[in-house]
Amino acid sequence: MGNAEVQSIHVHPVKAFRRLSPRAAEVEPWGLAGDRRWALIDDGGKVVTQREQPRLALAAAEPLPGGGLRLSAPGQAPLTVPVPEPAATVPADVFGTKVDAVPAAAAAHDWCSSYLRAAVRLVHMDDPAGRRPVDPRYALPGETVSFADGFPLLATTVASLDALNSLIAAGDHAHEGPLPMNRFRPNIVVAGTDAWAEDHWSRISVGDVVFRAAKPSGRCVVTTTDQDTAERGREPLRTLARHHRIDGKPVFGQNLVPLSPGTIRVGDPVRLHDR
Numbered sequence: 001m002g003n004a005e006v007q008s009i010h011v012h013p014v015k016a017f018r019r020l021s022p023r024a025a026e027v028e029p030w031g032l033a034g035d036r037r038w039a040l041i042d043d044g045g046k047v048v049t050q051r052e053q054p055r056l057a058l059a060a061a062e063p064l065p066g067g068g069l070r071l072s073a074p075g076q077a078p079l080t081v082p083v084p085e086p087a088a089t090v091p092a093d094v095f096g097t098k099v100d101a102v103p104a105a106a107a108a109h110d111w112c113s114s115y116l117r118a119a120v121r122l123v124h125m126d127d128p129a130g131r132r133p134v135d136p137r138y139a140l141p142g143e144t145v146s147f148a149d150g151f152p153l154l155a156t157t158v159a160s161l162d163a164l165n166s167l168i169a170a171g172d173h174a175h176e177g178p179l180p181m182n183r184f185r186p187n188i189v190v191a192g193t194d195a196w197a198e199d200h201w202s203r204i205s206v207g208d209v210v211f212r213a214a215k216p217s218g219r220c221v222v223t224t225t226d227q228d229t230a231e232r233g234r235e236p237l238r239t240l241a242r243h244h245r246i247d248g249k250p251v252f253g254q255n256l257v258p259l260s261p262g263t264i265r266v267g268d269p270v271r272l273h274d275r
Contacts, residue, residue: 004192004270015039016056030128031152039147151255156186163195198254207268211256218249
């Protein structure tokens with residue numbers, strides 16, 4: 001991949017909330033430290049995302065020492081949420097997989113419900129080492145994941161976004177482009193590759209950390225949500241469906257599973273391994 005390197009790193013403390021962009025992050029077996037260890041569930045236990053509630057794009061969660069959060073959102077007074085004490089868990093349904101999670105304090109449920117104008121609860125994954133296995137169709141034995149959609153990390157490339165934006169500019173909804181990378185909510189953004197190179201990765205290293213490429217990332221309606229306004233459009237799904245599908249699905253980015261622990265940093269070299 002020549003001079004490929006990490007352009008940016010992103011962590012989402014609460015699933016579907018606004019991202020943070022640290023200069024460095026610890027890599028744990030189930031993803032970046034602090035990434036998607038919290039999530040919202042509805043009355044039936046189903047995880048709530050921007051698919052159902054695009055306004056979650058405007059909510060933020062600042063990590064606090066000890067693992068707690070400071071929540072903020074338009075029209076809401078900020079709220080500090082401590083890590084819940086070990087207690088009885090509740091089932092969280094993550095796209096059909098039941099995961100045990102620990103409910104936060106009632107004040108957190110009330111705050112989130114008030115913001116969304118819908119009954120939700122904030123829950124915490126206290127033990128990502130054993131709570132949720134990666135989809136066995138794409139996993140090695142023992143691999144686990146947080147509340148992320150399906151895999152520990154998502155990587156995207158600058159070259160692929162540039163290629164996609166060129167396709168959007170030539171299409172029927174050119175007025176929606178160019179799109180920023182935050183539409184895809186990646187953990188790692190890589191510069192210095194060819195367009196769509198990530199589709200064919202098998203194994204890569206980022207600095208000293210090695211990752212297995214599990215599968216290209218199939219994309220959903222969340223990508224059509226403006227992360228700064230919560231408004232929805234048609235792109236990029238319309239263009240991806242026309243020009244970049246794998247196994248019949250629009251894809252953008254590559255799902256990764258860590259094979260070693262360590263720290264990744266902005267500017268780290270990214271190297272491709274044959275296997």
